Amino acid sequence: MARQSASRAKSSASNAKKSTQGAKKAAPKFSKEQIQKFYYDMLLIRRFEEKAGQIYGMGLIGGFCHLYIGQEAVVVGMKSAITDDDAVITSYRDHGHMLACGMDPKGVMAELTGREGGYSKGKGGSMHMFSKEANFYGGHGIVGACVPLGTGLAFSQKYQGSKDITLCYMGDGTVNQGQVYESFNMAELWNLPVVYVIENNEYAMGTSVKRSSAQTELYKRGDSFNVPGEQVDGMDVFAVAAAGKKAVDYVRAGKGPYILEMKTYRYRGHSMSDPAKYRSKEEVNKKRAEHDPIDHLRQTMLDDKINTEDELKEIDREIKAIIADAVEFAQNSPEPQPEELYTDVLA
Amino acid sequence: MPTEILMPALSPTMTEGKLARWMVKEGDTVSSGDVLAEIETDKATMEVEAVDEGKIGKILIEGDTDNVAVNTPIAVLLEEGEDASDLDDFTPSAAPFASEGSDDTTEDTSDKEEPAPRVSTSKTPDAYDASGEIPEGTEMVKMTVREALRDAMAEEMRKDERVFVMGEEVAEYQGAYKVTQGLLDEFGGRRVIDTPITEHGFAGVGVGAAFHGLRPIVEFMTFNFAMQAIDQIVNSAAKTRYMSGGQMSSPIVFRGPNGAASRVAAQHSQCYASWYSHVPGLIVIAPHTAADAKGLLKAAIRDPNPVIFLENEILYGQSFDVPVMDDFVLPIGKAKIERPGDDVTIVSFAMGMRYALEAADKLAEENISAEVIDLRTIRPMDMETVLASVRKTNRCVTVEEGWPQSGIGAEITAQIMHHAFDYLDAPVLRVSGKDVPMPYAANLEKLALPHTDEVVAAAKSVCYRD
Ligand SMILES: Cc1ncc(C[n+]2csc(CCOP(=O)(O)OP(=O)(O)O)c2C)c(N)n1
Ligand SMILES: [Mg+2]
Numbered sequence: 001m002a003r004q005s006a007s008r009a010k011s012s013a014s015n016a017k018k019s020t021q022g023a024k025k026a027a028p029k030f031s032k033e034q035i036q037k038f039y040y041d042m043l044l045i046r047r048f049e050e051k052a053g054q055i056y057g058m059g060l061i062g063g064f065c066h067l068y069i070g071q072e073a074v075v076v077g078m079k080s081a082i083t084d085d086d087a088v089i090t091s092y093r094d095h096g097h098m099l100a101c102g103m104d105p106k107g108v109m110a111e112l113t114g115r116e117g118g119y120s121k122g123k124g125g126s127m128h129m130f131s132k133e134a135n136f137y138g139g140h141g142i143v144g145a146c147v148p149l150g151t152g153l154a155f156s157q158k159y160q161g162s163k164d165i166t167l168c169y170m171g172d173g174t175v176n177q178g179q180v181y182e183s184f185n186m187a188e189l190w191n192l193p194v195v196y197v198i199e200n201n202e203y204a205m206g207t208s209v210k211r212s213s214a215q216t217e218l219y220k221r222g223d224s225f226n227v228p229g230e231q232v233d234g235m236d237v238f239a240v241a242a243a244g245k246k247a248v249d250y251v252r253a254g255k256g257p258y259i260l261e262m263k264t265y266r267y268r269g270h271s272m273s274d275p276a277k278y279r280s281k282e283e284v285n286k287k288r289a290e291h292d293p294i295d296h297l298r299q300t301m302l303d304d305k306i307n308t309e310d311e312l313k314e315i316d317r318e319i320k321a322i323i324a325d326a327v328e329f330a331q332n333s334p335e336p337q338p339e340e341l342y343t344d345v346l347a
Numbered sequence: 348m349p350t351e352i353l354m355p356a357l358s359p360t361m362t363e364g365k366l367a368r369w370m371v372k373e374g375d376t377v378s379s380g381d382v383l384a385e386i387e388t389d390k391a392t393m394e395v396e397a398v399d400e401g402k403i404g405k406i407l408i409e410g411d412t413d414n415v416a417v418n419t420p421i422a423v424l425l426e427e428g429e430d431a432s433d434l435d436d437f438t439p440s441a442a443p444f445a446s447e448g449s450d451d452t453t454e455d456t457s458d459k460e461e462p463a464p465r466v467s468t469s470k471t472p473d474a475y476d477a478s479g480e481i482p483e484g485t486e487m488v489k490m491t492v493r494e495a496l497r498d499a500m501a502e503e504m505r506k507d508e509r510v511f512v513m514g515e516e517v518a519e520y521q522g523a524y525k526v527t528q529g530l531l532d533e534f535g536g537r538r539v540i541d542t543p544i545t546e547h548g549f550a551g552v553g554v555g556a557a558f559h560g561l562r563p564i565v566e567f568m569t570f571n572f573a574m575q576a577i578d579q580i581v582n583s584a585a586k587t588r589y590m591s592g593g594q595m596s597s598p599i600v601f602r603g604p605n606g607a608a609s610r611v612a613a614q615h616s617q618c619y620a621s622w623y624s625h626v627p628g629l630i631v632i633a634p635h636t637a638a639d640a641k642g643l644l645k646a647a648i649r650d651p652n653p654v655i656f657l658e659n660e661i662l663y664g665q666s667f668d669v670p671v672m673d674d675f676v677l678p679i680g681k682a683k684i685e686r687p688g689d690d691v692t693i694v695s696f697a698m699g700m701r702y703a704l705e706a707a708d709k710l711a712e713e714n715i716s717a718e719v720i721d722l723r724t725i726r727p728m729d730m731e732t733v734l735a736s737v738r739k740t741n742r743c744v745t746v747e748e749g750w751p752q753s754g755i756g757a758e759i760t761a762q763i764m765h766h767a768f769d770y771l772d773a774p775v776l777r778v779s780g781k782d783v784p785m786p787y788a789a790n791l792e793k794l795a796l797p798h799t800d801e802v803v804a805a806a807k808s809v810c811y812r813d
Contacts, residue, residue: 048619087559120590120592121592122592124591124592128591130591130595132596138590141582145578145582148548148550149579150553150555151548151555152552153559155552155555157559158559159511159559159561177675178547179547182549183551186542186543186548189543294599313774343593344588344589346652347588347596
């Protein structure tokens, strides 16, 4: 049963809406090409992350490595709602966001292995990657920091009089950072073109939303600032794309910020070194079995005769080859030259 | 007995002001709360109210008088039963008129009856030569640091549409310390933006806007409050160029008053120079004079890197010569030999320069010639100029308002030991703020801050003259 928004008494009553979860997952609004792209992009991220996990185990990747497996529908659906000129920013769980932005898997993988061919020349690593070209503004390791930064991107878009908008991603744990609310306030006050996407994967490291949040309906977190919010089934790429389009249209029309809470799930540990003792195997398996965004889309595509089994297998093979190339590149790209230690500190 | 009405101080840092106009005339009866006169400081116009009842016996200082020092008698009030004849043998206490530029510590003191001070004009080879910064014959005007900062921002905003100012009270209120006075009028609300009280948030918004191509000037009401924003300054602004392999830059200026103001106690009186000086990826500037404030702020706004620009509330109202030039920009990272000397090098910056220069005057009277170096930029630090000077004088004293441990003086000392050990005739001494939170009580505050006599004593000590 959906709880009522806390601010219902006020005339500015909650703008927050709970989505009709479990409603009929209707594909028809999307063209065949769009649906194929959803599938392709989600699978690319899945295979990339599986491979990253594998080569992490081989010692090719160091430090923290936060995988996105399970959450693919969020970035892929949202990306379909924006243009290439719009800006994207997120935290350290960023591989999926970069691939969805069209960044080269080779450059991303080579950054994971700390090589010269990486997006940050090997100096940023998994958590800190950027691409001006793809309008991807990082990759930030401090929980919450990307929220004011993303708000600043939107500030600049508005200041420059462009029609571009910003997608600013954050986690369910992140929404308890004060700077998130400082940002919501300024974004609404100044009518900034930003969609805040809360990726609620139920855990912040080992802490569940219930254990960290007094208000667990995260789409209501904008209530005090009159920022409208909506909860979306983040395991359903169609639902994400539709909600994303609505939010992006709203924001692009100059109506100010919008919050989307994506109910999603991560299958792997918080980072590679997390044994995930805080949840049961059954919980994970159930999500995988019943809600996997890629399996679900694949089934829909077959049911609706969008593609044949063979055609989908062909896509799988193509993606495998891309990932294999990326790994090869990431292994063979040299480590940065020692002189690089002192470059890029100041302009 | 007639009572004197004194020129009031309207803020903790006010030392003088303009008596703009009288609202009463001689012979008027006043009661407490009546407005007597209007006073203008460099920050604001304020009203002076009567505290006592009585009749205005005599106006001692006419309206429209500039530079009236605080506590100067400006009028005489007659009590009940007194009349003008009571004033016949009344002499007001001394009226300490502040002269134009009384705060200029380098002023010539040669009319005193003391031995001619030792003056040096010796050159320091390898040191940065600041003499070319202002072409010879350039017209100079007296200007406060506050005006110089405002002009620097306005000039850069006229030139570059990407430059904007944001912060608490910067627009409609014209700046908490009136540094952004007039900017809203000229540039409008799109480019001069009042923020909520949300330092962490708006610092991050500024950095994001800088990533995206704008050139933000973020004003902190004081740097004490920037501690709430230091994560965005260090982790986002300073490190992103490196972490992105040079792709992203954050051309942003964080500016505002730093260090001790006056009687505002521990949480509002701290020098952050050494904090930011620690961070690769940042530029840290802390000027003393109005000319340096202007030339360096313009350079900071144009710089492609994040710049911490540390101002000082006490210096805001001080006047200095500023060159009249179309585009006066100074190099970042260059110290200035403010006063050449032979016997000991005194290195300082910002407010510390006041103590350093006063000390140099006193030392000159004792036949010790001090070379005073104003660092101006704290990071990157112009150690070449400092080392060149130490190789000449063989002695060094550092002066700063910040705490001693891990301070700017500690850094300079280590560098000198490393690079000029064989030139030293004495250990380098540090004069700094005391190792305590800033106390409120006037006497304790004085003790906590560095003062001129400590600089003199340290200089004499390294010259083995104590
Ligand atoms: C300011 C800050 N505090 C703590 C951390 C350590 N940390 C990294 S990720 C994380 C959990 C964040 O969870 P959430 O926002 O839900 O994002 P998710 O990892 O689920 O994507 C924590 C505590 C950090 N990086 N930054
Ligand atoms: Mg989470």
